[in-house]
Amino acid sequence: MSENQDQDPIVVQEADAIYESVRTICHHSETQPAPTVYRVLGNLKGAAGPMLAQALNQLADGLVRSLDEYEVYQDDGSDPVLNIAAAAGHMRLAAQLAADLGEQLSEAQNAIAQQGYRD
Numbered sequence: 016m017s018e019n020q021d022q023d024p025i026v027v028q029e030a031d032a033i034y035e036s037v038r039t040i041c042h043h044s045e046t047q048p049a050p051t052v053y054r055v056l057g058n059l060k061g062a063a064g065p066m067l068a069q070a071l072n073q074l075a076d077g078l079v080r081s082l083d084e085y086e087v088y089q090d091d092g093s094d095p096v097l098n099i100a101a102a103a104g105h106m107r108l109a110a111q112l113a114a115d116l117g118e119q120l121s122e123a124q125n126a127i128a129q130q131g132y133r134d
Contacts, residue, residue: 026074033062048130048131048132049127050130050132052127053124053127056120056121056123056127057124059120060117060120060124063113063116063117063120064113064116064117064118064120064121065113065114065117067110067113067116067117068110068111068113068114068117069110071107071109071110071113072106072107074106075102075106075110076103078102078103078106079100082095082096082099087099
C-alpha cells in the first residue's frame with residue numbers, strides 16, 4: 016500500500032478492497048461445483064444486496080450533506096448542487112438495482128441449494 020493510500024478515508028480503502036476481491040473472483044471462477052458457487056453467491060448476496068443498497072443510499076445522503084459542510088465547487092464554474100443532485104439520483108437508482116441484484120442472487124442460490132458432487 017502506498018503512503019497516499021494509508022491516508023485515504025476508510026470508505027475508499029474498503030471500496031478498493033471490494034474491487035480487488037471481485038477482480039480475484041473473476042480470475043478464479045473457472046469450473047466450480049454447486050456447493051462452492053452456493054457459498055460464493057451467499058457472500059455476494061450479502062455484499063451486493065441490501066447492504067450495498069444501504070451503503071449507496073448513505074453515500075448519496077452524505078454527498079448531499081457535503082454541500083452544507085464543505086465549500087464545494089465545480090472546476091468549470093457550474094453549480095455543484097445540480098451535479099450532486101444528479102449523482103445522488105444515480106446512486107439511489109443503483110441502490111435499488113443492488114437490492115434487486117441481491118434478490119436475484121438469492122434465487123440463484125436457492126436453485127442450487129440441494130446440489131452436491133462427486134469427484
